[in-house]
Every structure is written in C-alpha cells, then in structure tokens.
Amino acid sequence: MQDAGTTITADGRTIGPVVMEMKNITLRFGGVVAIQDISFDIREGEIRAIIGPNGAGKSSMLNVISGFYVPQEGEVWFKGEKRPPMKPFEVARQGIARTFQNIALFEGMTVLDNIMTGRLTRMKAGLLAQMIWKGRAEEEEIENREAVEKIIDFLEIQHIRKTPVGRLPYGLKKRVELARALAAEPSILLLDEPMAGMNVEEKEDMSRFILDVNDEYGTTIALIEHDMGVVMDLSDRVVVMDYGKKIGDGTPDEVRNNQAVIDAYLGVAHD
Amino acid sequence: MSADFYYGVEVFLNGLMAGVLYALVALGFVLIYKASGIFNYAQGVMALFAALTLASIIEGQVPFARLINATFGTEIHDFGWRVPVLLAIVLSIGVMVAFAWLVQRLVFRHLVGQAPIILFMATIGLAYFLEGFGDLMWGSEIKTLDIGIPQGGNRWIEEHSAFLGGDDFYGFFIDNLDIVAALVAAVLVAGLVAFAQYSKQGRAMRAVADDHQAALSVGISLDFIWVLVWSLAGFVALVAGVMWGAKSGVQFSLSLIALKALPVLMLGGFTSIPGAIVGGLIIGVGEKLFEYLVGAPYLGGATENWFAYVVALLFLVFRPQGLFGEKIIERV
Ligand SMILES: Nc1ncnc2c1ncn2[C@@H]1O[C@H](COP(=O)(O)OP(=O)(O)O)[C@@H](O)[C@H]1O
Ligand SMILES: [Mg+2]
Numbered sequence: 001m002q003d004a005g006t007t008i009t010a011d012g013r014t015i016g017p018v019v020m021e022m023k024n025i026t027l028r029f030g031g032v033v034a035i036q037d038i039s040f041d042i043r044e045g046e047i048r049a050i051i052g053p054n055g056a057g058k059s060s061m062l063n064v065i066s067g068f069y070v071p072q073e074g075e076v077w078f079k080g081e082k083r084p085p086m087k088p089f090e091v092a093r094q095g096i097a098r099t100f101q102n103i104a105l106f107e108g109m110t111v112l113d114n115i116m117t118g119r120l121t122r123m124k125a126g127l128l129a130q131m132i133w134k135g136r137a138e139e140e141e142i143e144n145r146e147a148v149e150k151i152i153d154f155l156e157i158q159h160i161r162k163t164p165v166g167r168l169p170y171g172l173k174k175r176v177e178l179a180r181a182l183a184a185e186p187s188i189l190l191l192d193e194p195m196a197g198m199n200v201e202e203k204e205d206m207s208r209f210i211l212d213v214n215d216e217y218g219t220t221i222a223l224i225e226h227d228m229g230v231v232m233d234l235s236d237r238v239v240v241m242d243y244g245k246k247i248g249d250g251t252p253d254e255v256r257n258n259q260a261v262i263d264a265y266l267g268v269a270h271d
Numbered sequence: 272m273s274a275d276f277y278y279g280v281e282v283f284l285n286g287l288m289a290g291v292l293y294a295l296v297a298l299g300f301v302l303i304y305k306a307s308g309i310f311n312y313a314q315g316v317m318a319l320f321a322a323l324t325l326a327s328i329i330e331g332q333v334p335f336a337r338l339i340n341a342t343f344g345t346e347i348h349d350f351g352w353r354v355p356v357l358l359a360i361v362l363s364i365g366v367m368v369a370f371a372w373l374v375q376r377l378v379f380r381h382l383v384g385q386a387p388i389i390l391f392m393a394t395i396g397l398a399y400f401l402e403g404f405g406d407l408m409w410g411s412e413i414k415t416l417d418i419g420i421p422q423g424g425n426r427w428i429e430e431h432s433a434f435l436g437g438d439d440f441y442g443f444f445i446d447n448l449d450i451v452a453a454l455v456a457a458v459l460v461a462g463l464v465a466f467a468q469y470s471k472q473g474r475a476m477r478a479v480a481d482d483h484q485a486a487l488s489v490g491i492s493l494d495f496i497w498v499l500v501w502s503l504a505g506f507v508a509l510v511a512g513v514m515w516g517a518k519s520g521v522q523f524s525l526s527l528i529a530l531k532a533l534p535v536l537m538l539g540g541f542t543s544i545p546g547a548i549v550g551g552l553i554i555g556v557g558e559k560l561f562e563y564l565v566g567a568p569y570l571g572g573a574t575e576n577w578f579a580y581v582v583a584l585l586f587l588v589f590r591p592q593g594l595f596g597e598k599i600i601e602r603v
Contacts, residue, residue, distance in 0.1 A: 087487070089490050089492045098488055100484070100488070104488060106478055106486075109481060121489065137471075
C-alpha cells in the first residue's frame with residue numbers, strides 16, 4: 001500500500017489515486033449530531049466499506065456524498081476539485097449512482113423500465129431533437145436497450161424482466177435496484193446495506209456481483225454493510241463509525257485489531 | 272327501430288362530445304396530480320386564461336393595455352393586425368409554458384415537502400390571481416373565439432343517417448365543432464401517451480410520478496419535470512379552453528367547467544389518464560342520457576346540473592378508488 005499514485009492489490013486489481021475526499025464533515029438534525037467532524041477518502045477502483053452499529057451515521061454519510069443531505073460543515077472534494085453544494089440529481093449526473101437502505105424503486109414500472117431509467121443520465125437527445133430527428137432518438141434507444149440487457153444478463157434477472165417491481169420479493173428488489181444504478185455506468189457506486197435482509201445464498205450472490213462489477217468495469221464502490229464477515233471479504237479499506245464519530249480507518253486487518261472498534265462492537269447486537 | 276331510439280342514439284353521441292371536454296379538463300388535473308401530488312384547483316382558470324390569451328392574440332390586442340394607458344396616459348388598444356390562428360396558437364402555448372415556469376419558480380419550488388392541503392390552498396390562490404391577471408392583461412370583456420371551424424350541425428352526417436329512423440327521424444344532429452374537438456382530443460391524448468411512453472422526458476415523468484427519491488437518484492431534476500407537467504397541463508387547458516370558448520364565447524363561466532371535472536376524477540381516479548378519459552365520457556353521456564330518459568319526462572328537467580355529482584357521490588361511497596384505481600385496503 002502506498003498513498004499517492006496507484007497500487008496493485010493482492011488479487012491483481014489496480015487501485016488509483018484519491019477520487020473522492022470528505023473533509024471534516026459535520027451533519028446535524030436539530031440536536032442530533034449524525035456526523036461529527038469526519039474525514040476520509042475513497043480511491044479510484046477500490047471497494048471502500050463503511051461499518052458501524054445502528055444509528056452510527058453511515059447512511060447519513062452516504063446521503064452527504066450523494067447530495068441528499070447537506071452537511072452544516074465540511075467539504076466534499078471530487079476528482080481533485082471542491083464540490084459546490086449540489087442537488088442529488090446533479091450528483092447523479094456526475095456519474096455517482098446509488099442504492100438505498102430502504103429500496104427506492106419505481107414500484108409501478110416493470111424491471112426493464114426501472115433499469116432503463118438508470119440510463120436517463122446517458123441519454124442526450126433533447127426534447128425537440130426527439131420530435132424532429134426521430135432517427136437519432138431511436139438509435140439511442142437501441143444502444144440503451146443493449147446496455148441494459150447486458151446488465152440484466154450480468155445480474156441474472158432475465159426471468160423477471162417484464163415483471164412489475166411491486167410484485168418482486170425483497171431480495172430481487174435489491175438486485176433490481178443495483179441493476180438500475182449500474183445502468184448509469186457510474187464511476188462511483190454507493191450501496192447502502194445491499195445485503196440487508198437477505199439469506200446466505202442471496203448474500204453470496206450479491207457479494208459476487210459487487211466484486212465482479214468492481215473487477216470488470218473498474219467501478220469505485222463505497223458500501224455500507226452490517227455483516228462483518230462480508231465486509232472483511234469484500235473491501236479494500238474500511239471506515240468505522242460509532243455515534244457519528246469515526247473510530248477506525250484502514251484495511252480490514254487493521255480495523256479488526258483496532259481496540260476502539262472492538263469496544264464499539266462488543267455487546268452491540270448486530271445482525 | 273323507432274325514431275325515439277335514434278334520438279336516444281343522438282343524445283348518446285352528443286353526450287360523448289360533451290364528455291370529451293370534461294375528459295380534457297380532468298386530464299390536466301391528473302397530469303399535475305400524478306407528478307407532484309398537487310390538486311390544481313386553478314386548472315379551470317388556466318383553461319379560461321389560455322383561451323383568453325389566444326382570442327386576444329388573434330385580435331391583435333396589446334397586452335396590459337389598460338395598465339400602460341393608465342401609467343403613460345396613452346390610448347393604445349390594438350396593434351392593428353390580426354394574427355393567423357396557427358401562429359397565435361404557438362404564441363399561446365409559449366405563454367402557457369412561461370406561466371408553468373413562473374408557477375414552479377415562484378410558488379411550488381418553495382413549497383416542496385409541504386402538506387397536500389397547503390399545496391391545494393396555494394392553487395386556490397393561484398386560481399384567483401390568474402383570473403385577475405387575465406383581466407389585467409387582456410381586459411374583462413367577453414370575447415368570441417373564431418378559429419375557423421364551421422359552426423352548426425354536420426350536414427353530411429345528418430343527411431346520411433336520416434334513412435335510419437323512418438319518416439319521423441331527420442338524421443343525427445352533431446355539431447361540427449364537437450367533431451373537431453373530439454378529433455383534436457383524440458390526437459392530443461395519443462400524443463401524450465406516446466410522449467410519456469417513449470420519450471426520455473416521458474420516462475422521467477413517469478419516474479417522478481412513481482417515486483421522488485428514486486427519481487432524484489437516477490439524475491432527474493424534479494423542478495424540470497414539474498415545469499414540464501404544468502406546461503402540458505397548460506397545453507391541455509388551452510385545447511379545452513379553445514373548444515369551449517369557440518362554442519360559448521370566452522367568458523368567466525369557462526373556469527367553472529373545472530367543477531365538472533371533479534366528478535369525472537371521482538369516477539376515473541385522480542392518477543389515471545385512461546380513467547380521466549373514460550370518466551369524462553361516462554359523465555358526458557350519462558348526464559345527457561339521464562336528462563333525456565328520466566330528467567325531462569319525469570323530473571322537470573335540468574338534471575344535468577347535478578347528475579354528475581350524484582354519480583360521484585355514489586362512487587365515493589361504493590368505490591372510492593374510482594374505476595381504475597387500485598383497491599384501497601386499510602391496514603390495521
Ligand atoms: N432525515 C433525518 N432526520 C432526522 N434525523 C435523522 C435523519 N436521518 C438520520 N437521522 C439521525 O441521524 C442518526 C444517524 O442515522 P443513520 O445515518 O441512518 O445511521 P446508520 O445508517 O448508521 O444506521 C440517527 O440518530 C438518525 O436518527
Ligand atoms: Mg443506515
């Protein structure tokens with residue numbers, strides 16, 4: 001491991017320089033301090049985990065990165081530049097896609113339509129162009145369909161392509177949400193508890209998908225996860241949060257042996 | 272078949288035509304309600320304002336003439352030209368889009384996340400404001416709106432259907448204007464459906480209607496979509512306003528057709544585009560047929576004023592989710 005430039009991991013993946021940096025982020029909700037003066041960075045191509053007990057502020061941190069929450073203090077640096085305050089849709093258009101802890105899908109649409117919405121940021125033809133220059137719009141639609149079909153194959157959800165999302169079981173919904181995020185071909189993917197509520201088999205599938213995405217497309221991934229075992233297997237580096245504070249940051253091994261982390265997790269019932 | 276039967280059919284057809292107008296107004300409501308949860312009380316006034324704008328532009332009237340004259344002591348009223356209908360329609364659409372943008376920018380942008388009742392109150396304010404603003408911009412006289420559609424019954428249909436009912440039947444009397452209105456409405460609805468189904472913005476619109484948070488996460492600007500749906504609702508209002516205005520003149524009563532859209536929405540559901548259309552047609556046909564079969568012969572007539580509301584009330588009691596809405600199941 002080295003700080004600047006690139007690193008090659010043990011399994012042969014390339015991890016590049018810092019692409020996103022959180023500097024002294026503080027986020028409050030009235031009297032509740034959800035995030036207290038936290039700094040950490042995310043490097044290009046790595047899988048970065050955020051762990052911690054319930055209510056530690058992990059989701060809040062992801063919401064800050066994706067623009068859903070605006071921190072009272074601190075700066076977000078993206079690709080070497082300080083990011084001005086941004087709406088969530090603007091962040092998404094910068095190539096940062098996400099999933100939600102409580103799944104936010106378009107329940108009334110089919111799986112295919114849901115995933116197609118992930119392509120919206122990639123569609124260029126404007127309102128007028130679509131009306132006047134139909135050929136270009138159709139071409140684009142075909143390109144998008146191809147990209148989406150690839151993702152559908154990749155995540156093994158061909159059999160539910162035309163099913164309305166509202167009818168799917170929880171585990172599959174999580175997978176569709178990941179598919180939609182992937183459809184944007186993001187440079188950074190934010191996953192909020194992608195395996196929560198899944199059985200062992202589903203967790204294994206999901207882990208494999210996450211690793212494959214990172215490996216095949218070089219997508220940078222920041223994920224929140226409760227299951228320590230999963231986190232240790234998946235991630236390159238881990239941030240540990242507790243009561244809004246950062247109590248650890250490093251490789252899985254470093255974090256596992258960190259006394260503050262052990263204390264935070266002792267006696268805390270986590271599933 | 273007796274002539275009475277064919278007169279019944281004629282009443283049915285005329286009811287369909289009236290229903291088209293109700294459906295158009297209801298469609299405007301549904302568009303906005305689906306995408307933003309706002310029940311837009313101003314939809315009727317928007318139809319009035321749109322028709323007023325079109326009529327005034329055609330006549331070459333100077334906007335805000337009264338205001339300008341009062342301020343500068345001038346005496347201007349008209350530009351002295353007549354604007355071709357097609358150009359005037361394009362200009363009117365422009366005005367409605369500008370209106371949509373202003374409404375979003377100045378009002379609803381600041382009310383994001385407020386309770387539905389607050390949003391509703393805001394649209395009531397908007398309705399009264401727009402009514403006054405229309406007055407200020409174009410004056411308050413009743414205007415005729417001549418967009419070149421021949422008035423009166425369609426002779427061809429009349430002549431070619433006369434043979435059906437024997438000597439007492441002279442053929443179906445159907446207003447030319449109604450036929451045009453029905454055709455325009457059909458094209459409009461088909462266009463809207465195609466737009467929602469196949470265009471990028473249409474897909475984004477459906478996404479926003481389904482889930483705001485998810486829509487944001489895939490890069491959709493809610494602001495933009497809301498301006499878009501208000502623009503579409505403005506366009507639909509223009510079509511409804513023109514059709515009504517061409518028939519009865521552009522006057523205040525136009526904004527009252529919005530009240531007829533309410534029972535249509537009870538019937539069709541507040542979030543269903545097919546519901547708005549079918550609901551509009553059912554109310555239109557229902558009130559005409561009821562008047563013909565029951566109202567006029569047994570109840571002393573004028574049942575058209577209340578029939579729609581009674582139907583809506585029955586629906587509220589027995590099928591509150593409307594014709595196409597999903598069954599509402601109370602969780603306990
Ligand atoms: N939108 C919100 N409004 C008020 N409080 C919030 C909001 N989001 C999070 N919080 C609070 O911030 C703290 C951290 O929550 P969260 O980030 O969801 O934790 P985690 O994801 O680690 O379980 C909690 O005390 C939670 O109640
Ligand atoms: Mg959380």
